[in-house]
Amino acid sequence: MDFSLLRNIISRYCAGEENWVDSRTVYIGHKEPPPGAEAYIPQRYPDNRIVSSKYTFWNFIPKNLFEQFRRIANFYFLVIFLVQLIIDTPTSPVTSGLPLFFVITVTAIKQGYEDWLRHKADCSINECPVDVVQQEKVVRTQSHKLRVGDIVMVREDETFPCDLIFLSSSRDDGTCYVTTTSLDGESSHKTYYAVPDTMAFKTEQEVDSLHATIECEQPQPDLYKFVGRINIYKDKEEPVSRTLGAENLLLRGATLKNTQHIYAVAVYTGMETKMALNYQSKSQKRSAVEKSMNAFLIVYLCILISKAVINTVLKYAWQWSPDRDEPWYNHRTENERQRHVVIRAFTDFLAFMVLFNYIIPVSMYVTVEMQKFLGSYFITWDEEMFDEELGQGAQVNTSDLNEELGQVEYVFTDKTGTLTENNMEFIECCVDGNVYIPHAICNGQILSAASSIDMIDSSPGGYRREYEDLFFRALCLCHTVQVKEEETVDGIKRGIHQGRPTSFYISSSPDEVALVEGMKRLGYTYLRLKDNYMEILNKDDEIERFELLHVLNFDSVRRRMSVIVKSISGEYLMFCKGADSSIFPRVVSGKVEQVKTHVEQNAVEGLRTLCVAYRRLSESEYQEACHYLTEAKLALQDREQRLAQAYDVIERDFVLLGATAVEDRLQEKAADTIESLHKAGIKVWVLTGDKMETAAATCYASKLFRRSTQILELTKKRTKEQSLHDVLFELNRTVLRQRSISGLSVDCLDFGLIIDGATLSAVLKPSQEVSGHGNYREIFLEICRNCSAVLCCRMAPLQKAQIVKLIKSSKEHPITLAVGDGANDVSMILEAHVGIGIMGKEGRQAARNSDYAIPKFKHLKKMLLVHGHYYYIRIAELVQYFFYKNVCFIFPQFLYQFFCGFSQQPLYDTAYLTLYNISFTSLPILLYSLVEQHVTIDTLKREPSLYRDIAKNSLLRWPVFLYWTCLGVFDAVIFFFGAYFLFDNTTFTSNGQLMTTNTQMMFGNWTFGTLIFTVLVFTVTLKLALDTRHWTWINHFVIWGSLLFYVIFSLLWGGIIWPFLNYQRMYYVFMQMLSSGPAWLSIILLITVSLLPDVIKKVLCRAICPTATERAQSTRPCLTVEPSTIFMLSQSSSRMSF
C-alpha cells in the first residue's frame, strides 16, 4: 500500500515535470512580463503559414523520385533497368527504361499537379488579410505573418486565422458565436466565452495595454480539449491567474457569427493549429485484392527467378563442349573470354532475368491505379446515391478500396442516425408514473396549452402538481439548446413556427431539440438564455427566470448532463437528465419502480428514453459543489479527470422525476437494405450505445431479427444469474446442436445474438486463469459465427472498434465494413477494412474519416451489391488477365532459349517488347476494368444473392489463378510450337505471288518472332473480347482499334529504314509475313486453337454447373421485361386513382 502510494507520487511528480516541459508560455503582444514574475524566455514558434504541400520547387524531383522508388515494384524495375545499363543484356535498356520512365513521369506529373494545387490553396490561405493590433492600432497584414502572441481582431463572418484565446468581444456579455462547420461539420452556433478579466476591453488601445502571459499545453490535435492559464499583470498588483478551457479557445477554420468583432490572442499558429494537426493522413488500408495481387507477384517472381536459374544451369550444361560454346563461326571477344566463369554465369543469370522480366508487368501497377482512380468516379456520379435533401451524392475518400466493397462479409452498423433517421420526435413523457402525450404532432398548429396534455390518470393533487412543474422545468432548463431568431439558419432542426418571429432551436444533440420542442407543445416554452438567466414561458404565459450557475456537460462516459440553477426565490436546484442506467443508481427517492417499468416498456417500442431527476441544494451544498467545480476547472493538469471526479461527487442523491420517450424513426428503406445484405450473405451487426430493449426493437423493425429468429442473450442480466462461463458454454451448445440437427437443410432457424457492453468487456477481458482467457474469446466467436445477426448494445465508442478488431482478426480474417454517422463511430470506421460514413446530422466527422461517405443508409445496398460487385469482378479480371497475358508473352521467349543455345536471344523485336504492355494490350483491359458489367445493374439489385458468388475473394483464389496461368502457358506453348513446326524442317516461305518476282523467300528469326507476336496480340485481345459481357460502342472501338493499331504500327515500323537505329532487322518483315499464305493460315489456326480451351471451359461450366451469376445472365432477357411492365402498370393505376 505504501509502496503504491509512493509510486503514485513519483509518477505524478514525473508526469508533472513532463507536463511542465510540454507547456508553452505566450506573451501577449510580445510584452515582457514584469521583472520578478517570471523569467522571460522568448520561445520560437512556427509562423502562421499552412503548408499542406509535400514538395517545394527544389526538392520535387529528388523527393518525388525517392517516394516513387520506395514502392517495391518501381524499385524492381529500376534494378532491371540498371542491370541492363551495366551488363550486356539481350534487350536494350530502352525496353524497360521507357515504360519505367513513362510510369514515373505520369505519376510525378500527377503528384506534381496535386501539389501545385495544394501550393495554390496554401498561398490563398496564407495571404488572406488579417487584422492585427499593433501599437494601439489595427494593422492589416497577411495571414502567414501572424505570430504567436499577436493580438488579432476578427470581424463577423470571418474565419479565424489561427488558434486564438478569446479576449473580448463586441457583445456585452463577453461571448461570441462560432460555427465549426469546416472543422467537425456541426453547423450549430457554439458559444465561446472571453476571459472574464479582459472582457471589458472594447478598443484597440485597451486591448493593447493588456499585460499578460498565457501558459498552455503544447499543441495537440483534440479539437475539444484545451488546458491553459492566463496570468494578467496589473500595475503593482499580484498577477491574476485564470484558467482557460476549450470554451476560450477559438479554433482556426471556425467562423465568427452574430458578433461584430472580437479581439483574441494567437496561441497556436500555422502547422501547430488544431486544424492542421487534424490533417494527419490516415493509416493506409489495403484491399484483399491488393494482397492477393502481391502474393501472385511473389509467385511470378519465383517463376522468373527459377526460369533464369534453369536457363543458366542448362546453358552451362549445354555449352560444356567448346564446339558448342564457341563454334568456329561464333567466337567470343577476348574480353569475354578472360572473364571468370562465375562472373560470366552471374551476368548470364542477370541477362536471363532481364529477358524474362516482362512477366512482372510495370504497366499493371499503372493500370490498376488508373482503374481505381477513374473507376471511383462512377460512385460519385451515381445519381441514385444522390440525396436531394442534403444536396450531396456519395463521396470517395480513398479509391484504393473500391473492390473491397464487393468482398464484405460483416457489416457493423451504428443504430442512431445510420439505421434510424436521427430525426427525433418527442412522443411522451412519464412524470412520476403518469403518462403525458402531446397531441399536436407538429402540424404547424399549436393547441392550447391545457388541452395539449392528455392525462391518463387525472387526479391532480398538489404534490403531483409540484413534480409536474419540476419535471417540465427540468426539461426546459437542463440542456444546451440555443435559440435562433433569424431566418437565415443553417441549422439542423426547423423550429415550430409561432406567431412571433420565427425561432429555431439548435443543438448538437437532436434529442435535446426534440425534448425542448416537446415541452413547448406541452406548454412550457424555453425562450432564451440572456445574461446567464434562462427564460421560460410557462403554461400561464408567465415568464420565469432562472439563473444558470453551472452546466455539467454531457459526455458519453457519464451518459448524463446536469445544470445547477438558482430560481427567483433563491432556491438552488440541480437538474439532471441522462440514460436510465446512469440515473437510477444515483436516485434516492421517487417512484423508481414505476418509472423503470415505463422506461422499459418504451424501450421495447423502440423509443429512446431519458430519465430526469433533480436535487435541491442548500447554500452550503452549492458552495461545496462550486468549489469542486472551480477547482477542477482551474487545474492545469488532468483537468478532464478532475472534472469527472467532481461531477461524480456532485451528481448524486437525486429525486427521480420521470422519464421521456423520443422516437427515432427508421431510415427510409433501412429494412429493405438489411434484408438485401442478409440475402447477399453478409452478416449485419448493430453496434449501438442505446439500451438493449430500444435497440432490439429497432432491430426487429429493420428486419435484422425476424419473428423466426431465435434470440440468444448474453447480457448483464443473464450473467448476473449464471456465471459468464456457463452462459457462454450453454449458448455454444445450443448453436452447435442446432447446426448438427439441421445438418444439410439450409432453412434452419437462424440465431440472433444480443450482447451488451459490460458482458463484452468481460468476454474480452484477459481473465486471471490462463486457460480461461483464450477460450472465452474463441467460444464467443464461435457463437457469433453461427448467428446471422448480432446486436451489441451499450457500447462505448472504443468497444465498437474492439468488436470490429475482434472479428477482423478471427481466424477466417473476414472483410469487415463499418458504417456510422457520428463521432462515436469514427474509431470503428477507422478500424474496419472499409469505413463508410453517413453524412448525417451529428456532424461530418464520420464522413471525413471514412473511406466512402454516403448520404443515407439505403445507399449501402447499391454501394455493395452493385458498385462493389462490379469493382471486384473488374479488378479481378484485370489482375488475372495481366498475369495471363504476360505469361503468354514471356513463356515463348523461355521456350525459345532451348532452341537458340540458351543465348538469351530475344524472340521479339525491341519495339514489340516495349510496346506490348504499354500500348498494344493495355487499353482494352483498362476499358474492360472500367465499364464491364457481367450482369445488369437491375439484376444485381434484384438478386442480392449474386453477391455470394464473389465472396471470399473467389475470383482471385489460387485455383483460379492457376487456371489462368495454365491457360497462359498453354497458349504460349501453342504459339511457340505452332510456329516452330511451321518453320522447322519445312520451308515456311512466302510464295511471293504478291511480290513482283516469283520467288520463294526465306524467313528468319525475326519473322518467327513477329509471327508469334502477331498471334499473341490477337489471341490475348480476343480472349478479353470473349470475356467481355458488356459491349458498348467504346468497347468495340477500343478492342478493334487496338488490334488495328498493332497492324498499322507494325506496317510502319517495318516500312521504313529508321535512321536513328543501328539495326534494321524488322525492315519489311511484317509485310513479307503477311504476303505469305501459310502465315495467314497459321495465324488463324493458332488463334483458334489458343482460344478453344477457354471457350470450351466456359461453355461446359455454364451448361453443367452454372453459378448463380451465370444463371442470372442467361435468364436476364425474360426477367427484365416483367418487372418493368408491372412497374408501369402500377404507376398508371396509381395515377388513375388520383
Added chain:
Amino acid sequence: MMASSYNAKEEDGHHSGSSTHGGTGAAKNKKPDNTAFKQQRLPAWQPILTAGTVLPAFFVIGLLFIPIGIGLYVTSNNIKEYEIDYTGVEPNTPCYDCANSFTWNSTTSCVCTVNFTLVQPFESNVYMYYGLSNFYQNHRRYVKSRDDSQLNGVQSSLTNPSKECEPYRTNPETKLPIAPCGAIANSLFNDTLELYYNHPDGNMTKVNLVKKGIAWYTDKHVKFRNPGNEKDNFTERFKGTAKPVNWMKPVYELDPLDPENNGFINEDFIVWMRTAALPTFRKLYRIIQKKPDSAPTLPSGRYFLNVTYNYPVRSFDGRKRMILSTISWMGGKNPFLGIAYITVGSICFFLGVVLLIIHHKYDTRSNSADIPN
C-alpha cells in the same frame, strides 16, 4: 492524401456558407449528370457464351477447317521434294574425304560428287536449297554481330564498323576494318553446288541454276547497298577494308561478272544475312527455271551434285544438305499445316456434337429447375 482532405474541408465550409444564402439552388449544381455513361447505362450488346450460341460456331469452324486442311494437305503432298545429305560423316560417303581433310588455310578446294536419282520428274520452277543442321544462327552473340548501316553502304560505317561486330570487326593483323563485319558475314556459306543431269543416253548436261531473285526484293534494293560511287569500280569502293577472315576472296569478288550481284548486294550473301530462326534451317540457293516447252524442269533420272566442299560443319556436329523442291500456292512442302487444320477442324466438329448433346440434356434440366425458383 492531405491535399484532398484539405480541399474537401474548404469546400465543405464554402458549401455550407453558400447554402445559407442560396439554399438548395447551390446544392442542385452538385447533382451528378444523368448521362448514360456516368450512370453506367450505356446501351450495350451482351453476348453470352452458352452451348447454344457456341454450337453453330463450332460446326462452322469444323466445316471450314476440314476442307482447308484437306486442301493444304493434298497440295503439300503434291509438292515434290528431294533432300540429300552430303556432309560426309560416314565413311564411304562421297564427301568423307573432303570433310576430313578440311583445313582453314588450304588453297586448293576439295571437290566431291554425289549422285542421286529422281524417281519422279519435277514440274514447274524448282528451288534448290542448302540446309544446315545444328548451326546456331540464332545465337544472340551471332545475331547481333552485324552492322546494318555498313551493309546499307554508309561510308563512315564501312571504315568504322559497329562494336557489335567484335571480334570480327577488324583484321587482327592489318587492323583494317572488315567489310562486311561481324560473325554472320564471316561465316557465309561458301560451298558451291552444281547440278548435272545424266541423260539416259549417257550425256551429261549441266542444269542451269539461276542465282538471282532468291533474296527479298526490299533487302536487295533498299536494305543492302554497296558503298561509294556507282561509277567507281568495286576495288575502289571497298578500299581500306579487309575481307572477313574466313573468306577466301573479298566481298567485291563474290560475283565479279555481274555488278548487280556483287558486293553487299550479292544475293547469296543477303540470304545468308537473314539469320534463321532455328538451329536446323534451309536457305534458298538457286532457282531452276521451268523450260519454255512443256518438258519437266527436272526429268526423272540420274543426277550428279558437284560440291566444292569449303564449309566445315563437323566440328560442331553439323550436317549439310541439298534440297530440291517445287512450290505451290501455299509455299513449300509442309504437311504440318494441313494436318493441323484437319485435326482442329475435326476436334471442333466433335466438340460441336458433344456440346449439342450437353446442350440438349442440360438445357432442359436447367429450364425445369428454374421454374420452381
